[in-house]
Amino acid sequence: MRGSKRAKERELLMQMLFQMEFQGDFSESARDRFIEDFFEDKTRLSYVYRAHALLRDNKEALDRKIEAGSENWKVSRMAKTDLCILRVAATEIFYMEDIPDSVSANEAVELAKRYGGEESSRFINGIIGKLIRGKGQALL
DSSP: OOSSHHHHHHHHHHHHHHHHHHHTOOSHHHHHHHHHHHOSOOSOOHHHHHHHHHHHHHHHHHHHHHHHHHSSOOGGGSOHHHHHHHHHHHHHHHHOTTSOHHHHHHHHHHHHHHHSOTTHHHHHHHHHHHHHHTTTSTTO
């Protein structure tokens, strides 16, 4: 894995959400099982717990915002990897004010380059740009 501890946590969070998406289970117990199985360092997980809770509690609103920023793409049609990356970034952008929007955007594009398809990074970058520009507007 790359970079900072937060980047590593963000990457594992995206992987956890990917698994949760396929299992249809975004619960705390699913989170805890994933952490037990895949997180080597379990001492500093405040970001993961916080981001997971915010995403779980706001998933429908986040998905509406992602769809509003995606122009004609329903979340149900998006590649699951792209959707999970977008959910992580959107959670940070809309609910985690201590993380700069530019960091969320850059990290999402990096994850897309690593895990997504050929066009994923451009697709994700475009949606995140719209989310950031539309932050606070009624449309999102």
